Amino acid sequence: MSHVPVRISNQQIEQAHFEEFRKAYALPPGEIKYSDKPDVFLKGDRTIGIEITNFYVRPNEAEGSEQTQRPLRDAIISKAHKLYRKAGGKEIILSIAFDPEIRITKDRCKVLPQILANFATQIDTQPEGQIDTDSYPEMPELNWIHTSGREFQNGNFELVQSYSVPIMPVARLNDIVTEKEGKAADYHKCDAYWLLIVVDFWNPAQDQEITTQPIKLASKVFEKIILFKTCHRQIVEI
Structure with missing residues (x-):
């Protein structure tokens, strides 16, 4: 019996x-x-x-934004593993991290899975440990590969991504407020409006350090603008 994953809506x-x-x-x-x-x-x-929105470090449409790059990384690793196993590869575990500063292009998406699969066949007899980055200059998008050194049942290729946590850019915050103000004409009538801007700690496309310095953003629409970082429940009123 197959299980269909339940998709959680944005509203939920x-x-x-x-x-x-x-x-x-x-x-x-x-x-x-x-x-x-x-x-x-x-x-x-x-x-x-109260209008709720999320604070992405980069807008969805921005080139190289985490929310556009993450699915590409997942797809590359998944396809590379299938190609590797189809060619007779072993059930090793290959842990892979991408350089978040290097954008994956559509053209590279087409060739990277085969390059990675071929590389895996070259290292699948090596002992457990990190692979020297000088060993794969043809994959500059990758900055870390670790091999299990032996086979495991259902061994797989896995994405193990690390990130730096940036300081919240005030200019980006201002853009979010301006964008939401532009949609206020469609709101149902209320006595006052608040804007709750959420930074999801668990989402690398959003995680950032909320500034503790005073921020002055004037709004003609929102009586209150509140920053809220999940997990730590950090709150800053603007």
């Missing part, structure tokens, strides 16, 4: 983030209702509409 993710946020932030008394445009209604002495 936003609601989960808000539930975590409300445990850490003293909201005014009132009834919480999830909706759309904006995402949350807080109905008390007055009705506050």
Whole structure:
């Protein structure tokens, strides 16, 4: 019996983030209702509409953004393993990391799986350990390869990615606020609007250090702009 993975909607993710946020932030008394445009209604002495958005280090459409590169890395590794096994490769475990500063192009996506599969056949008898980066100059997108040195049942190629955590860029924050202000005309009528900007600690496309320095962003739409980092439940009001 096959199991179909359950896809979580963006709305469900936003609601989960808000539930975590409300445990850490003293909201005014009132009834919480999830909706759309904006995402949350807080109905008390007055009705506050709360729009929720995520803070990606780079916009979705930006070249080299983590949210566009991660699926490409996964696809390359998966296809490389299939090619390697089809050619008679062993059940070794190959752990692979990509250089996040080097963008994977569409053309490279076509050739990297075969290059990686061929390289795996050259090192699958080596003892356990990290492979010298000088051994694979034809794969500059990769910056770390580790081999298990022996076979395991269901041995596979796996993505083991490491990241640096940047400081939140204020200019990017301003762009997010401006973008959301431009959509405010479609919001349902409320007495006030808040903008909750979530930084998901577990998502490398979002994880960044929230600045503790005062930030001044004037908004004609949002009464409050709140930064919230999950896991640590770090909160900064702008």
